[in-house]
Amino acid sequence: MKLLLVEDDDLLGRSLAQGLRENGYALDWAREGPHAARLLRGSEYDGVILDWMLPGMDGLTLLRDYRLRGGKTPVLMLTARDATRDVVAGLDTGADDYLIKPFDFAELLARVRLLLRHAYAQPSSIIRVADLEVDLGQRSARRNGKPLDLTAREFALLELLALRVNHVVSRLEIWEKLYETEEDRSSNVVDVYISYLRRKIDRGNVPLIVTRRGEGYMLRGEPCTAP
Amino acid sequence: MHRSLTRRLLAFYLATLMVIVALTCALAWLMMKRALYAAMDDGLQAELLAVASRLEIDEGRLAFEQAPGDAGEALSADAFVLILATHGGVVFSSPALAEDQSLIEAITPDAPAYTATCRTLRLFPDQRECRVASLRRVVRPDEDELDEDSAVRPIGAFVFVARPLAPLQATLRRLTSGLIAVSAAAMLLALAGGAFAVRRGLRPLQLVAADLGRVMPENPHLQVSATSVPIELQPVISTIDRLLGRIREELHRQRCLTADIAHDLRTPVAGMRTLLDVSLQRERSAMEYAAAMEQCRGALRRLSALLDDVMVLSRLDAGVDEVRLQRVPLDAIVEDAVATVQPMAAARGVALRCADCRGVELDSDRAKVTQILANLLSNAIEHGRDGKLVEVGFALTPDRVECAIVDQGPGIAAPLRARIFDRFVRGDATRSGEDGHHGLGLPIALGLARLLGGDIRLDETHFPGACFVVSLPLRSHATACTVGRARGHGAPSETAGARVRP
Numbered sequence: 001m002k003l004l005l006v007e008d009d010d011l012l013g014r015s016l017a018q019g020l021r022e023n024g025y026a027l028d029w030a031r032e033g034p035h036a037a038r039l040l041r042g043s044e045y046d047g048v049i050l051d052w053m054l055p056g057m058d059g060l061t062l063l064r065d066y067r068l069r070g071g072k073t074p075v076l077m078l079t080a081r082d083a084t085r086d087v088v089a090g091l092d093t094g095a096d097d098y099l100i101k102p103f104d105f106a107e108l109l110a111r112v113r114l115l116l117r118h119a120y121a122q123p124s125s126i127i128r129v130a131d132l133e134v135d136l137g138q139r140s141a142r143r144n145g146k147p148l149d150l151t152a153r154e155f156a157l158l159e160l161l162a163l164r165v166n167h168v169v170s171r172l173e174i175w176e177k178l179y180e181t182e183e184d185r186s187s188n189v190v191d192v193y194i195s196y197l198r199r200k201i202d203r204g205n206v207p208l209i210v211t212r213r214g215e216g217y218m219l220r221g222e223p224c225t226a227p
Numbered sequence: 228m229h230r231s232l233t234r235r236l237l238a239f240y241l242a243t244l245m246v247i248v249a250l251t252c253a254l255a256w257l258m259m260k261r262a263l264y265a266a267m268d269d270g271l272q273a274e275l276l277a278v279a280s281r282l283e284i285d286e287g288r289l290a291f292e293q294a295p296g297d298a299g300e301a302l303s304a305d306a307f308v309l310i311l312a313t314h315g316g317v318v319f320s321s322p323a324l325a326e327d328q329s330l331i332e333a334i335t336p337d338a339p340a341y342t343a344t345c346r347t348l349r350l351f352p353d354q355r356e357c358r359v360a361s362l363r364r365v366v367r368p369d370e371d372e373l374d375e376d377s378a379v380r381p382i383g384a385f386v387f388v389a390r391p392l393a394p395l396q397a398t399l400r401r402l403t404s405g406l407i408a409v410s411a412a413a414m415l416l417a418l419a420g421g422a423f424a425v426r427r428g429l430r431p432l433q434l435v436a437a438d439l440g441r442v443m444p445e446n447p448h449l450q451v452s453a454t455s456v457p458i459e460l461q462p463v464i465s466t467i468d469r470l471l472g473r474i475r476e477e478l479h480r481q482r483c484l485t486a487d488i489a490h491d492l493r494t495p496v497a498g499m500r501t502l503l504d505v506s507l508q509r510e511r512s513a514m515e516y517a518a519a520m521e522q523c524r525g526a527l528r529r530l531s532a533l534l535d536d537v538m539v540l541s542r543l544d545a546g547v548d549e550v551r552l553q554r555v556p557l558d559a560i561v562e563d564a565v566a567t568v569q570p571m572a573a574a575r576g577v578a579l580r581c582a583d584c585r586g587v588e589l590d591s592d593r594a595k596v597t598q599i600l601a602n603l604l605s606n607a608i609e610h611g612r613d614g615k616l617v618e619v620g621f622a623l624t625p626d627r628v629e630c631a632i633v634d635q636g637p638g639i640a641a642p643l644r645a646r647i648f649d650r651f652v653r654g655d656a657t658r659s660g661e662d663g664h665h666g667l668g669l670p671i672a673l674g675l676a677r678l679l680g681g682d683i684r685l686d687e688t689h690f691p692g693a694c695f696v697v698s699l700p701l702r703s704h705a706t707a708c709t710v711g712r713a714r715g716h717g718a719p720s721e722t723a724g725a726r727v728r729p
Contacts, residue, residue: 011499012494015502080497101497102493
C-alpha cells in the first residue's frame with residue numbers, strides 16, 4: 001500500500017513517515033502544497049494523509065483541486081483546527097475522514113486501514129481467501145491455521161492482492177505501490193517478491209496466487225489446480 | 228435601607244398632591260368664610276337700617292319706636308341693639324347690653340361712619356365674639372312736628388346691631404372637619420392609585436431586567452426591540468447594548484486568541500506524541516532513542532518559547548508589567564539585541580549592520596527595549612532574504628529616538644499591512660511554529676513600546692523590503708514613574724489609566 005503524506009511540520013512529518021513505513025506502508029512525503037499536487041498528478045496512491053495548513057497552497061484547496069480533477073483516492077485530513085465548521089468544510093470538500101491534532105498514532109493507523117478497506121470495499125480488517133487468513137490490523141497471515149512468517153514488503157504485497165481478491169492486479173501497479181517514488185528499484189522486483197510470497201503461502205497447499213500473463217497477478221478465492 | 232424608586236416617586240407624588248389638596252381646601256374654606264361673613268353682614272346691615280329707620284325725634288329727644296310686631300320681623304332673636312345719641316346718652320339698649328355699662332363702652336370704641344360698617348368685637352363678660360354693624364345717622368324731626376315747634380333740631384345717633392359669631396364659627400368648624408375628612412380620604416385613595424400607577428409605570432424596568440437576565444454570557448446579545456422600550460429607558464438600553472457590543476468584541480478577540488494558541492500548541496504536541504508513539508512501537512537502539520529525545524527537546528523548546536510569548540502578552544494585557552527605568556546607552560541595548568539574534572542571523576547567512584549610535588542615552592527599561600529590538604531584528608532576519616543584509620538606522624528628535632530596522636526581503640504584502648501587528652498573524656499564513664515563530668513577535672514589541680511611552684510603525688513608503696520604525700522617548704517624565712497599561716491590539720496606549728508606582 002502506498003500513501004502520500006502532506007505535512008509541513010518537520011517533527012510530525014518525520015515521525016509519521018517513520019511510523020507508517022514501519023507499519024509496511026510505502027510512503028511519499030510532501031512538505032508543501034504544490035509539491036503534493038505534483039505527486040498526486042504523477043503517481044497512484046492508496047490513500048492521502050493531508051494537513052490543512054501548508055505553505056504554498058493550503059490542504060483544502062489542494063483537496064478541492066484534486067477532487068475536481070476526478071481523483072478518487074481516499075483522503076484523511078489531519079489538522080489542528082477543531083471547530084465543527086472546519087470539520088464540515090473538510091469533509092464536504094472531499095475528505096473521507098478527519099483527525100484532529102494531537103492524535104494517537106494507533107488511531108491514525110486504524111483510520112488509514114479503514115480508509116483502505118473502504119476504498120477496496122472490504123468490510124473487515126480480516127480477509128479470508130479459501131483457507132488463507134490475512135489480518136490487516138495485526139499485519140499477519142495464516143494458512144490452514146498456521147502462521148506465515150512474512151517480511152513487511154511481502155505482507156504489503158499480500159495485502160494488495162487480498163484487498164482485491166479475484167481481481168487482477170497489474171505488475172505496474174504492484175511495482176508502483178510497493179515502493180516509494182524516490183526509492184531505487186529494479187523492474188523485475190515484483191516477480192521476485194511474488195515468488196517469495198508463493199514459496200511461503202502456496203508451498204504444499206493448493207496455489208492461491210494466480211499469474212495472468214501480460215496482465216498481472218491475482219489472489220483467487222476458490223482453490224485452483226492450474227498455476 | 229435601599230433607595231427605592233417606587234417610594235421616591237410615591238413620596239414626590241403624595242407631597243405634591245398634599246400641597247394641592249391643602250391649598251384647595253384652604254381656598255374653599257376662606258371663600259366659605261367670606262361668604263358666611265358677607266351673608267351675616269348683609270343681615271346685620273338690613274337689621275341696622277331697619278332699626279335706624281325707626282328712630283325719630285319725640286319731644287326734642289331721640290326715641291326708638293319699638294313696635295313689637297315690626298321689631299320681631301326686623302330683628303332676629305339673637306341680635307342685640309344699641310342706640311346712642313351723638314351727644315351722649317343711651318337711647319335704646321337690648322336688655323343683655325343694658326346690664327353691663329362696660330359693654331356699651333366696648334361697643335363704641337370710635338365713632339361709626341355714616342355708612343354701615345361691620346367689625347368683630349369681643350363682648351359680654353365671657354368675651355364671646357360678636358359681629359357688630361354700626362351706623363351714624365342724623366335723625367330729623369317729622370314735618371308735622373316742625374310746623375308746631377321750629378325749635379326742634381335734628382339729632383345725631385349711633386346705631387349698633389350685634390350678633391354672636393358662635394353659630395357661624397360652628398358652621399366653619401364643621402366645614403373644616405368635613406374638608407379634613409374628605410382630604411384624608413382623597414389622600415388615601417391617591418396613595419393607593421399612586422402606588423398602582425408607579426408600579427405599572429416601573430414595569431418596563433422589570434421587563435428590561437428580565438431581558439438582561441436572558442443574556443447569554445457566552446454570546447452577550449440584548450434581545451430588546453427599540454419600540455418596546457419606553458423612551459426614558461432607551462439611553463440605558465443603548466448604553467447596555469454598546470457595553471455588550473464591546474464585551475462581544477473582547478470575547479471574540481479572546482476566543483480567537485485562545486483558538487490561535489491552542490492551534491499553535493497542537494502541532495508540536497502532535498509531533499511529540501506521534502514521535503513517542505512510533506518510538507515505543509518496537510525495541511530500538513540507544514542511538515534511535517537519543518535521536519527521538521533530541522527531537523522532543525527541540526519541540527519542547529518551541530513550545531516553551533510560545534508559552535513565554537503568551538505570558539508576556541497576557542502580562543501586557545493585564546497591565547501588571549513593571550517598568551524599571553534607568554539611564555542606558557542606546558548602543559549597549561543594540562549590542563544586547565544583536566547578540567540575541569546573532570545565531571539566527573548566522574544560520575541564515577544574514578549580515579547585521581548597525582549605524583553608529585554612540586552617545587545616545589535614554590531613560591527606559593533596558594530589558595524591554597532589548598526585547599523590542601530583538602523581536603524586530605529576528606523578524607527582519609526571518610522575512611528578509613537569506614544571505615542578505617539587515618540594517619539598523621537611528622534618527623534623533625529633541626525628545627525621541629527613532630530606530631529603523633530594514634530588511635531586503637519581499638516586504639509586507641499590502642493586504643497584510645493593516646493586520647501586521649495583530650496576534651498570530653504571520654507573513655506566510657500557513658507556516659506555523661517553525662523556529663518559535665508564532666506571529667507574536669510584533670504584537671509583543673508593539674505592546675512593550677507603548678508601555679514605555681513609544682510606538683512602532685511600518686514605514687510603507689520603504690521599498691523593497693520591510694522597514695519597521697521604533698520610536699521611544701528619550702526622557703520620559705510622563706512615564707518615568709508609572710506602570711502603564713498598554714494594549715498590543717491596535718489600541719492607543721492608555722497612559723491616563725496608568726498607576727503610579729512609589
